Amino acid sequence: MSLFEKHKPLLEQAIDALHARTFYAAFPEAPAPAVYGESADSNGKEKFQNALGKKFDELLQPNPTGWIGREESPYTQDALGITYPVFTPDVLVERATAAFHVWRKVSVTDRTGILLESLARIKERFFEIAYATMHTTGQGYMMAFQASGPHAADRALEAIAAGYEELQRYPSAALWDKPMGKFNIQLNKEWRAVPKGISVVIGCSTFPTWNSVTGIYGSLITGNPVIVKPHPGAVLPIAIFVSEIQHVLKANNLDPNICQLAVDTIEQPIAKVLAEHPSVKLIDFTGNSVFGSYLETLQGKTVFTEKTGVNSVILDSVDDADKVAANLAFSVNLYSGQMCTAPQNFYIPAAGIKTPSGTLSFDDFAQKFADNISSLVDNPKAGPYVLGAVQNQKTSERVLEAEKLPGKVWLKSRSFENPMFKNARVATPVVVEVDAGKKDIFSKELFGPIVLLIKTKDTNQSIALAQEMALRHGAISCGAYTTDAVVREKIADEMSLAATPVSFNLTGGIYMNQNAAFSDFHVTGGNPAGNASFTNPDYVTKRFTWVGHREPVKL
Numbered sequence: 137m138s139l140f141e142k143h144k145p146l147l148e149q150a151i152d153a154l155h156a157r158t159f160y161a162a163f164p165e166a167p168a169p170a171v172y173g174e175s176a177d178s179n180g181k182e183k184f185q186n187a188l189g190k191k192f193d194e195l196l197q198p199n200p201t202g203w204i205g206r207e208e209s210p211y212t213q214d215a216l217g218i219t220y221p222v223f224t225p226d227v228l229v230e231r232a233t234a235a236f237h238v239w240r241k242v243s244v245t246d247r248t249g250i251l252l253e254s255l256a257r258i259k260e261r262f263f264e265i266a267y268a269t270m271h272t273t274g275q276g277y278m279m280a281f282q283a284s285g286p287h288a289a290d291r292a293l294e295a296i297a298a299g300y301e302e303l304q305r306y307p308s309a310a311l312w313d314k315p316m317g318k319f320n321i322q323l324n325k326e327w328r329a330v331p332k333g334i335s336v337v338i339g340c341s342t343f344p345t346w347n348s349v350t351g352i353y354g355s356l357i358t359g360n361p362v363i364v365k366p367h368p369g370a371v372l373p374i375a376i377f378v379s380e381i382q383h384v385l386k387a388n389n390l391d392p393n394i395c396q397l398a399v400d401t402i403e404q405p406i407a408k409v410l411a412e413h414p415s416v417k418l419i420d421f422t423g424n425s426v427f428g429s430y431l432e433t434l435q436g437k438t439v440f441t442e443k444t445g446v447n448s449v450i451l452d453s454v455d456d457a458d459k460v461a462a463n464l465a466f467s468v469n470l471y472s473g474q475m476c477t478a479p480q481n482f483y484i485p486a487a488g489i490k491t492p493s494g495t496l497s498f499d500d501f502a503q504k505f506a507d508n509i510s511s512l513v514d515n516p517k518a519g520p521y522v523l524g525a526v527q528n529q530k531t532s533e534r535v536l537e538a539e540k541l542p543g544k545v546w547l548k549s550r551s552f553e554n555p556m557f558k559n560a561r562v563a564t565p566v567v568v569e570v571d572a573g574k575k576d577i578f579s580k581e582l583f584g585p586i587v588l589l590i591k592t593k594d595t596n597q598s599i600a601l602a603q604e605m606a607l608r609h610g611a612i613s614c615g616a617y618t619t620d621a622v623v624r625e626k627i628a629d630e631m632s633l634a635a636t637p638v639s640f641n642l643t644g645g646i647y648m649n650q651n652a653a654f655s656d657f658h659v660t661g662g663n664p665a666g667n668a669s670f671t672n673p674d675y676v677t678k679r680f681t682w683v684g685h686r687e688p689v690k691l
Contacts, residue, residue, distance in 0.1 A: 139249030139388070146252060150297035153654040160654045162293050163259060163286035167278075172262065180263025184271070187372070189217035194379040196392035197221055197231075206368050206401055210274030210525035211557035220371055220399040225409045231393040232334045232361040233415055239394045240331050240359040244303045246388075251296050251356055254384045255289050258377055262286065265345065265373050272370040273342050274525030274561070275471055284345040284373050290653035291670060292349040299357030299676040303329050306682065311689070322689035329680045331359030332438060333417035336398075336410045340422040341527050342474050344370035345377060350670045351420025351440060352377070356395065358679040360418055365398045365407050367423075369528065411437070418679055422476075425581075425610070425664070432667060438678050442476065442658075444581040445610035445665030448602035449482045449648070450627055452595040452618035453490035457504060459643040460617055465508035467615075467647045468565045472523050473585035474531065477613040477649040481578050481605065482589045483598030490619070502589050506547040506567050513552055513564045520554040523585075526561045531584040535563045538586045541577055544569040546589065572597060579609055595623060599630050606634035610665030612658075614638045615648040635662025 140147075146162060153160035164171045191203055200221030207216040239247070258265075262285030269280035312323040335355035339348040344366055355362045366374045375397055382392035400406040411419050411431055419439045421428050428443035454460045467479055484502075488495040496504075513519045526532050535549045547567035554560040565585035570577050572592045582588075592598045595618075602614060614636050616627045624640060631638050637660065639648040651658045651670075658670035668675055 138246070139253045140245040141249075143249055143252035143256070146293070147248060147297060147300065150293050150654070151301055154294065154297055154301070157655045159652070161286065161290055163262075163289045165282045165286045167263065167266070167281045177263050180261070180265075181267050183261075183264040184267035187218055187268075190219075192218055192220050192372070192375055194383075195221060195375070195397055196379075196382040196386055197223065197396055204399060204401060205371065207272050207371060208369065209271035210527055211271060211554070211560045213559050213561055216271060216372070218372060220375060220397065222399060223396075225398075225406050225413060228363050228396055228398050228410070229334060229413050229415050232363055232396060235361040235391040235393040236331070236333060238391050239356075239361055242359070242390070244300060244329075247357055247359065248296060248300050250384055250388055250390070251353060251381075252293075254381045255292055257380045257384060258289060259285075261376055261380070265376055268372040268376065269344065269370075270524075272344065272372055274474070274527045275342075276521045276524040278521065279471055279524065283343060287653065288345040288349050291346060292353040294653045294671045295350045295354040295676065296357050298671050298673065299354060299679075302673060302676050303358065303680070312686070323686045324689055325684060325686045327682055327684045329358070330683050331680045333360060334413075334415050335360045335362045335418035335420070335679070336407075336416050337362055337364050337420040338407050338411075338423065339364070339366040339370070339374055341367040341369045342471075343422070343476075344373045347422040347442065348374055348420070349377065350675070352381075352395065354671070354676050355418055355420075355679055356381075358676055360679055361394045361396075363396050363398050363410060363416075365400070365410060368399070368401050371397075371399055420668075428666070440668035440675065440678075442612075442666040442668065443610060443664065444583070445476065445612045445663070446481060446579065446581055446605040447477060447479050447611050447613045447648075448605060449479045449615040450595070450598045450602055450617070451482065451484045451489050451501070452598070452616070452623050453620060454617050455492065455619060455641075456643065457489065457491050457496050457501065461501065461504045461508045463643045463647065464615070465505060465512055466522065467649050468585060468587050469509060469512050469519070469522050470647065470649055472526055472531075472563060473565060473587075474527060474583065475649045477651065479613070479615055479648060480582060480586065480588060481602070482587060483572075483592050483601055484589060485594050485598065486591050487594070489617075498589075498591055502546050502567070502569065505589075509547060509565055509567070516555065519552060520556075520560075520562075523552075523562060523564065525554070525557070526563050526584070529561070532561060532563050534582065535566055535584050535586060538566045538568060538582060541568050541570065541588075542574065543571070543577075549585065572601060579605060581609070599627055603630045603634045606631065606636045606663050606665075608664070610663045611636040612665045613648050615642065616640050635660040
């Protein structure tokens with residue numbers, strides 16, 4: 137049985153899910169022993185610990201110029217000591233060029249089978265990837281398992297399914313028969329989906345797999361070789377992915393250099409060199425707006441970016457203020473506000489928020505919100521695991537600087553004790569009240585656990601400001617609370633014009649930070665927060681070109 141036939145049922149389910157947009161998860165998100173095995177967690181932890189202080193020698197990339205590694209655990213603040221093989225950009229591109237002419241000749245069905253097989257193998261390493269993610273990003277255990285394992289694999293599967301479907305959209309050949317009266321003109325026509333060339337995927341430090349695999353698999357399924365350039369601070373999680381892809385390629389007598397890992401350091405980066413190389417045709421990037429905007433200007437490249445944004449919450453009226461405050465408090469605590477979808481600007485009318493029992497004043501809601509943050513932080517069974525750790529020192533410094541912003545500080549950031557890691561780099565959210573006229577303060581992303589409560593004259597101004605921030609500076613998510621159908625439609629319409637998805641009236645166990653594969657489009661590509669979307673048809677069709685040939689039928 138071919139790998140394609142082996143995994144065909146999974147592929148068909150994924151394609152159906154792309155169209156239905158209902159809940160679908162191919163990889164269970166709960167790290168349950170019944171699903172993954174009784175010893176899966178302990179084995180994964182042991183594998184991670186055994187990797188510390190050693191060379192990561194799983195990659196099938198020979199003859200490195202050296203070995204480097206600069207990862208540090210946000211939980212222990214100690215170096216992981218793992219090193220990875222180093223290659224010059226020219227060598228990486230040279231190998232990718234040779235691999236391109238192998239990979240592009242592989243049939244779509246064979247490529248699909250190979251990539252799906254790699255996900256099956258990666259599934260066996262979800263727990264190892266989880267510990268690797270914890271100790272490079274600072275994510276809590278549960279988020280690290282879900283985001284870097286099952287959820288990332290679902291996003292990869294989504295890209296495979298989308299690519300496969302688009303590559304099958306048109307026939308490979310057809311007889312073109314045009315009546316001309318007494319005779320017909322007949323042409324044999326053929327069409328080829330031609331991949332664009334070498335793809336470079338540039339990763340980020342906070343979500344090293346979730347934000348990268350869509351580009352990796354999106355390029356691979358469409359026939360492009362990939363060079364994966366992770367952030368120097370978060371290499372191991374995606375290195376495991378690359379390793380498994382390489383081993384499946386080798387097992388199928390293909391060049392492992394179809395997918396390569398390219399490591400560098402903060403002091404000597406290679407992302408710009410790779411991006412500007414004339415042989416590189418595709419670039420995927422997650423990270424800051426300055427570098428992302430620069431990449432978008434490169435000529436002769438097809439670039440997919442997810443950059444920074446200013447995410448808003450619009451508060452108009454609520455059914456239950458306590459549930460709303462608790463939901464939003466969890467959202468800002470989750471991974472210490474280090475998610476690209478985390479809320480930052482909370483727009484609240486000066487007159488307060490309407491509730492069934494009367495109007496809740498701005499101050500009363502602010503206090504309720506701050507109290508809910510503190511309550512979660514102080515819960516020893518939840519707080520440390522929800523907040524996780526801060527990925528790098530610069531974010532910690534930014535949080536302290538936020539306390540100096542002009543405005544009332546409703547809640548100062550503080551440290552707390554992680555019961556498992558005494559040296560963890562941690563910071564709780566800081567909450568500052570800001571006047572709506574102080575746009576210079578809230579018209580930029582303040583990455584990390586930083587919340588601004590912006591006092592507006594009314595909900596109309598709140599909507600206008602949220603839209604303006606999205607249009608001018610980008611937004612990836614928006615939360616809104618209203619019990620008024622007319623107001624709801626206005627928010628939906630105005631934020632749609634700013635290409636920003638809105639989560640309305642969330643309470644309980646679902647948060648505006650979260651995005652689901654096969655249902656939610658992550659980033660719309662319609663505002664400055666990014667020019668691409670996980671995963672719409674453009675995300676894969678821009679990676680190849682339809683080329684047609686024709687020839688008269690021989691009589």
